[in-house]
Amino acid sequence: MKVFSKEFFKSFQVVTSVCRMWPLVRPFWFRALLSLVICVPVGSLDAAIALFLKPYTDIVVVGKNMESPWYIPLLIVGFTSIQGLLNFAGTYLNAWVGGKLTFGLKTRLYEKLVEIEPAFFDTSTSGEILFRFNSDAEFACSGLLGNLKSFTTRICSSVALVFVLIYNSWQLSILAIVILFVAVAPLTKIKKLLKTLVNKNNACIFQINTIYNETFAGNRTISAYNLQDYQKNHFKDLLNNIFDLIMAMTRRTAWITPFTHFVVSVGLGLAIAFGSWLIVQGNISPGNFVSFITALLMLYTPLKNIGNVALSVQYSFLAIDRVFKTLDRPSTLIEKENPVSLPAITHGISFENVCFEYTKGAEVLHNINLNVRVGEMLALVGNSGGGKSTLVSLLPRFYDVTKGSIKIDGVDIRDVSLKELRDSIAIVFQDNFLFEGTIKENILLGNPNATDEDVEEALHNACLTDFIKSLKDGVNTYIGERGVLLSGGQKQRVAIARAFLKNAPIVILDEATSALDNKSEEIVQMAIDNLMKDKTVFVIAHRLSTVKNADRIAVINEGNLAELGTHEELMNIPHGQYRTLYEMQFKNPQKHHADAQTGTGKVSLNR
Secondary structure, eight states: OOGGGGHHHHTTTTHHHHHHHHHHGGGGGHHHHHHHHHHHHHHTHHHHHHHHHHHHIIIIIOOOOOSSSGGGHHHHHHHHHHHHHHHHHHHHHHHHHHHHHHHHHHHHHHHHHHHSOOHHSSSSHHHHHHHIIHHHHHHHHHHHHHHHHHHHHHHHHHHHHHHHHHHHHHHHHHHHHHHHHHHHHGGGGGGHHHHHHHHHHHHHHHHHHHHHHHHTTTTHHHHHTHHHHHHHHHHHHHHHHHHHHHHHHHHHTEEEEEEEEHHHHHHHHHHHHHHHHHHTTTTSOOHHHHEEEEEEHHHHHGGGHHHHHHHHHHHHHHHHHHHHHTTTTSSOOOSSSSOOOOOOOOSEEEEEEEEEETTEEEEEEEEEEEEEEEEEEEEEETHHHSSHHHHHHHTTSSOSSSSEEEEEEEEGGGGGGGGHHHHTTTEESSSOOSSSSSSHHHHHGOOOOOOHHHHHHHHHHOHHHHHHHHSTTTTBBBBOOOGGOOOHHHHHHHHHHHHHHHHHHHEEESSSSTTSOHHHHHHHHHHHHHHTTTTEEEEOOHHHHHHHSSSSSEEEEETTEHHHOHHHHHSSSSHHHOOOOOOOHHHHHHHHHHHHHTTOOOOOOOO
């Protein structure tokens, strides 16, 4: 049938989509092919019933003779049974291939997700991530295979039925095929009608998923601020938007089904009228007419709902488009094809004319020049939003510099593989992420090959030994999703133990104690002091003793390196920015001096 011509396939991007899915199908191509090959007899056997009705009608109904065609009902039952068994086999194989294909595609999407640079997550919501990297795979695979099977079956059935039509009457066949063309013509416009609305609908689904995630993660905030009504109203607004979009899609496409019904009814009416005339004229027998009408009904009936099938297919192809757009997304962090090995750090780390911007035209770091000697502890301080965290985020290449370069012993970090670079850096964040599981499992993420003795040493250095002993299950204690069952200080110390096991030569402490109470901060600071031994350390400062004891202090304000020196040197700069920040923390100079001497004072020099 020409309805399934090259133009039809092109309009639904079948060829392109199947070709792009081929690498995923290749490992089990035989089963995939077999599931489609089975569709050939399943569809073709539809024609058997219509074909057998000709001799049965002419001999039995018209000729009143039961001698010859007594076996025809048995054949119809037999063919139908065979068709049912083949259909079951095809459905089973299709489900097997669909499951494998879905899991394979989800695997590739997740591999892409974990490799994506952090900048991607700065502009994406959790709901969007969940939809694009999980739900789209379901839509793409299940919809594609299920409907490909249906279309293959329908094509084979249609071809066989068209032969039956032509066999019985070529004149009536011409009429039937013309009507068929008219009935399916609107299907070529479905993508154009749907694409914009589907994208808008998906955007609302992203937000719905995000709300669920935020409700889970922020349940205490919702309760504390009595945000239940606010969240409910926000959720209802999104559902209303989705409802409006669904109705818009319905308005654009729902007319296809009644239009097809009408055209098919007209075709059947004309076929009956024209067929009756041909019988009277003696051009066809009653058996030809009954066989023709039966074949025509079997051909036309599925067309009445083909609009819904076409919509489902189009959703699948749009999902495939999105999936491969995601998979083909280029990384902003380009790795060298032949990266150089990172040398053992013997000299230090240099920031040379470093500039950086999150968004084009809005530079947040301006020509930073800084040399950090091996084994040195550099504290970064400055006003909130000045660029301290941004600067240290460039070292492990969470982002790439816009201009300038960062070098380790003279080697540009962009010339080193990301894996080797990040293996050389341990980071303790202000809000460390712990994974669902046990304390030991989270600590071992620093070094999966660590021995129990290594874990014990890490626990000791992170000041966790006494806490672990107080737990019934010890280091195998389950800590819940995101470590929710631990206090802030305990989570920080688990993260520090993880960093201990990594034993990287470079350590970044990004305000690791700023969110803790005084007692927890003191314990965590002891663990941090242990972690920093014999390491090159970058500290975004929060605690006065950390700032005071640093080898040097860099003041980063408004993206500029404003001052650099030891605590004493910076305090001796009249009206200096560091001295101003330092003195703002204390109203009592005598107390300030005493705290500075004993190392018990605290200063908040936040981002």
